[in-house]
Amino acid sequence: MxxxxxxxxxxxxxxxxxxxxxxxxxxxxxxxxxxxxxxxxxxxxxxxxxxxxxxxxxxxxxxxxxxxxxxxxxxxxxxxxxxxxxxxxxxxxxxxxxxxxxxxxxxxxxxxxxxxxxxxxxxxxxxxxxxxxxxxxxxxxxxxxxxxxxxxxxxxxxxxxxxxxxxxxxxxxxxxxxxxxxxxxxxxxxxxxxxxxxxxxxxxxxxxxxxxxxxxxxxxxxxxxxxxxxxxxxxxxxxxxxxxxxGELLPQPSVCERVEIAKRHLAKSVEVKGERVGVLEMRRHLSNYFKGLPDFKPTRLQLVTLTDVNEINATLDYIAQEWGGADLSGAVPPPLSHGI
Known part of the structure; x- marks a missing residue:
């Protein structure tokens, strides 16, 4: 074509x-x-x-x-x-x-x-x-x-x-x-x-x-x-x-794979638009990467309210550990944002 x-x-x-x-x-x-x-x-x-x-x-x-x-x-x-x-x-x-x-x-x-x-x-x-x-x-x-x-x-x-x-x-x-x-x-x-x-x-x-x-x-x-x-x-x-x-169907990416994809996407957004705008405009994308995960609402709220790249990446690591079984010894539950 x-x-x-x-x-x-x-x-x-x-x-x-x-x-x-x-x-x-x-x-x-x-x-x-x-x-x-x-x-x-x-x-x-x-x-x-x-x-x-x-x-x-x-x-x-x-x-x-x-x-x-x-x-x-x-x-x-x-x-x-x-x-x-x-x-x-x-x-x-x-x-x-x-x-x-x-x-x-x-x-x-x-x-x-x-x-x-x-x-x-x-x-x-x-x-x-x-x-x-x-x-x-x-x-x-x-x-x-x-x-x-x-x-x-x-x-x-x-x-x-x-x-x-x-x-x-x-x-x-x-x-x-x-x-x-x-x-x-x-x-x-x-x-x-x-x-x-x-x-x-x-x-x-x-x-x-x-x-x-x-x-x-x-x-x-x-x-x-x-x-x-x-x-x-x-x-x-x-x-x-x-x-x-x-003619073959691929399996859906695992939670850990989706975490890595989300990290790449976030890094590119920040590279193109700077940290403040890059993070704000990623919010519409981040939670969509993890639709369907059980008991995910508190963590989803974190993803769409955090403004610091390092904190978002730490939250993504926590998602990989909690829902993906990744061995990330440093991953901890994200702190609740103010008012949540």
Whole structure:
């Protein structure tokens, strides 16, 4: 499979762009476990044009995560074109346009999946961005606005004509948000339309190796994008790749293995963002690594309230000893935080 001049191995796996999730440290982890391509969190075109610190910081990418896409969103053509130029200066491998975010504050003002209510504007915006930059432009979108307007088959062809290099489709309408099951049948129809010449990447409910294999084998997509199933489970890419290559299921990482993964993730977060911000932004990830452990609530609260890296690592050592049976003679139960 190829996206413009970017070559991928057979049946590639993509990390979905997710706000407050796919920061540099998480992309680093997923890349290490075999993600073939990763994406930044989505970036506001208005924020980039106004040089907002939070938006500009999201342009931070590194050579070690390539190929990497920067995703932008907005509802006005001129700011989107300008933000694409700004994003291009950060040297991504692709610029991805978000036409899929269903969140009310985004879609309600016509950005994200809200653009699906004005297909001519969506197509014109895409065409202008393609013309404005030299890197490949891709799009991520949904099946349509609602059940009465599941018009992705028409939209896909029009976006292809506008010059995009690949299309990712989340198998739900905007009205569904993240409820119900993703409709891969319609994704498959887009892919198997003989008029479609660009790669089609499927997204939605890929939470196991078996589902990923079905997406490739039954629906014929060129790639699979994985989103929510990566929370606290960046190794899902390794699991899926092994299954695709061998037909065998890998065992889940042990508690001790998950502790070491969490430590690596924490260290990368601190390296990229400094101790204070790196620790604060790791909180959303840390407790997800240990979902399902019995009697874990007090320790989970520690993980999401501690601010010192050494104390967090000591807590992780305690988890390895208490739930993983690791021989860590220095590990002790973490002290309760104030007010807990």
């Amino acid at each position: 190829k996206i413009a001049g970017i070559e991928f191995r057979e049946r590639p796996l993509f990390l979905a762009p997710m706000e407050d999730v796919t920061d540099p440290s998480f992309r680093y982890m997923c890349k290490g476990f075999g993600a073939d391509m990763v994406y930044t969190e989505f970036i506001s075109s208005d924020g980039l044009v106004r040089e907002g610190a939070k938006s500009v910081a999201k342009l931070n990418i590194s050579d070690g995560e390539r190929p990497v896409g920067i995703q932008i969103y907005g509802h006005l053509i001129e700011p989107m074109v300008e933000s694409a130029r700004i994003a291009e200066a950060a040297r991504p491998d692709v610029i991805d346009i978000n036409f899929g975010c269903p969140v009310r504050k985004i879609a309600g003002r016509g950005a994200g999946s809200g653009m699906m209510r004005d297909v001519p504007l969506m197509v014109e915006m895409t065409r202008r961005i393609v013309e404005a930059v030299k890197v490949p432009v891709t799009v991520k979108t949904r099946l349509g606005w609602d059940e009465e307007h599941r018009n992705i088959e028409e939209i896909a062809l029009r976006l292809q004509d506008a010059g995009i290099a690949a299309l990712t489709i989340h198998g739900r309408t905007r009205a569904q948000m993240y409820t119900g099951e993703a409709d891969w049948t319609l994704i498959g129809r887009v892919k198997n339309n003989p008029l479609m010449k660009i790669p089609v990447i499927g997204n939605g409910d890929i939470d196991s190796p078996q589902r990923a294999a079905e997406a490739f084998d039954r629906y014929g997509v060129d790639g699979v994008m994985i989103g929510r199933a990566t929370y606290g489970r960046p190794w899902i890419f390794r699991e899926i790749r092994h299954y695709l290559d061998t």
